[in-house]
Amino acid sequence: MLYLYIWIIPLLFSAIAWLKKSSRLNTAIIFSHSSLCLSASVALLLPGMGLATKLGIDSLSLWFLLITSILYFAVGLYSLQHKSNLTDRQSSIYAIAMMAFVASMGGAIVSKDLGLIWVFVETTTLASAMLISFEHHKQSLEAAWKYLFICSIGIALAFVGVLLLIIAMPESPSLVFDKIMQMKGSINPFWLKVSFVFMLIGFGTKVGLAPLHFWLPDAHSEAPAPVSALLSGALLNTALLPLIRMQGIMQANSMGHLANELFLLFGFASMFIAAVFIQKVKNYKRLLAYSSIENMGIILIAFGLGELAGKAGMIHAMGHSMIKAAFFLTSGSVYSIFGKKDYNLCSGLLSRCPIIGWLWLIAFMMIVGMPPSPLFVSEFNIVFALVGSGNLALMMLFVILLASIAYGLGKASLAITMGKSDQRSKLPISEYLAPTILLLSAMILPWLLIVYLKF
Amino acid sequence: MADILLMLFGLSLLFASITNMLTSIVRILVIQGILLFVLTILKTNEMNMWEFAFVALETIVFKAVLIPWFIVDTINKNGIKREVEPSVSNFFSLGSMTAIFAFAFFIALWSGKSSPNVYPLHFGVAFAAILKGLFIIIANKKLITHLMGYLIMENGIFMLSLAIGSEMPHIVSLGVSLDILLSILIAVLFINKISNSFEDVDSDELSILKD
CATH class of the missing domain: 1.20.120 (Four Helix Bundle (Hemerythrin (Met), subunit A))
Known part of the structure; x- marks a missing residue:
């Protein structure tokens, strides 16, 4: 119904x-x-x-x-x-x-039925491949092909995971999460582990976790700006949700530590890959795509640490989605002003179109976690959790990676906004309004929900 | 009966490693589709009427006729060269297929002890097909061969879902939707459009977007 x-x-x-x-x-x-x-x-x-x-x-x-x-x-x-x-x-x-x-x-x-979730995730692949290939030139076709093919393989492996989960269950198996939870203790641990790994790889492809992320920068950079915003803000979270629920099932069957370690492994790998490529990439939309990979990694680390950091993961997911979508929408405006995707060829955005320039800078400040961005709170909590569990080396690594990503993004953002420009560009008001709404709700909404609605 | 079919399926995987022609891979796909159809029929008593009809019809129509026909059609229309052109030698590919079989049966036999509803031969062949599909995708450059690898992998997945079909019938029909995804993948636009924009349909060509 x-x-x-x-x-x-x-x-x-x-x-x-x-x-x-x-x-x-x-x-x-x-x-x-x-x-x-x-x-x-x-x-x-x-x-x-x-x-x-x-x-x-x-x-x-x-x-x-x-x-x-x-x-x-x-x-x-x-x-x-x-x-x-x-x-x-x-x-x-x-x-x-x-x-x-x-x-x-x-x-x-x-949906709370794993089978249905799988079907819907598959449908998102088809619908969004249509959207990515929309501009019909060579690059967008290439991006759509890579996206469709890599994600189909991912989704097929996730299906193998679902099948193995059924094998793991005793008689009268079910794919509804509540019922799987009730079966705790009687699930075969070997098959549950294998199934979790398959699902992590399968859905992880769609989340864009390194080293399964190859489709992501291509798809995000070639899609039209509104589609990139939805891809990075909404689609990645959608594929993350079944993984979070599976982690719950692993914990209920007292294998939570394995799930957590895998989450941390993939999380740090994603952050590392993003940190390396962000220094090198010149296309600003690809830069934002790599930053999405980084942030999905951070969310995974948060859930891998659990407890209070798990809550930070939720806040991070919300904050990242809103800010990144605002960033992508603004990048669409920047593209319509300059007509180029290489940030070295664009400069003087602040004097050419001040509102877009400021939105770009604010989005940058918020995505690297400057207060009042919610990402500040979540990253702070993660560092806190890492120190609390005695993982000082991981904490150092986390902070260094964050800093180098902030450096890479900052270089690009400043290159675009600063500089002189004699021309002036005007854009319709809705292009200012949409990112502004997103940035404002990123600042306010998480606290509103947590304080008043007790999430 | 079922055991013979499973072994034939396994043999078709071995044959896929040594053949050099695209058309013979298509033939393997048709044979696998028919084998899966017969396997489904052997399961008649375990599913209800409608689900059985849906799955059986799907296997024969999609797996054995429609998708192979699409592939042959694409090869003809786009003048794709008929050799497979793998990046590894046949010897290596056959050797690795053997290793894949050994691994798959090892897993199936080893884990089969702990869970009674895993039938080692069925599980082993299905798992080997999944791995073989992945291997084909990795070891080839042509996009059309990638698609065939995906198809073989998907046949393996379908077989795995048949193995547990008795416990959860509609999971098999879910697996069917993978087929539909694939036929859309082929039919909707890609090979035709990509070959219009790119000279040779080869993954080396797809390198405009990189870092």
């Missing part, structure tokens, strides 16, 4: 978009779908109504659902006035693929 609610409006709107084929109507459709998604997730949040418990959505799902719908709303707002050179037919396909993408992410987030 729940999935019907999620899919009915996209289906209806897709029919309209396909019949009418008008690009103005299509942006309006995306915007209204995104507003509906946002209001639905706010309605789920309101504690008085108890909608969430009635529909069987737990707080973990709700948290990620809220992130996705806020991002989607900002993307819808941004696209309202964003200039695009799509034909009417193309824009209909774009709108349909976009709605299918968001609806399948929604399905994967609220």
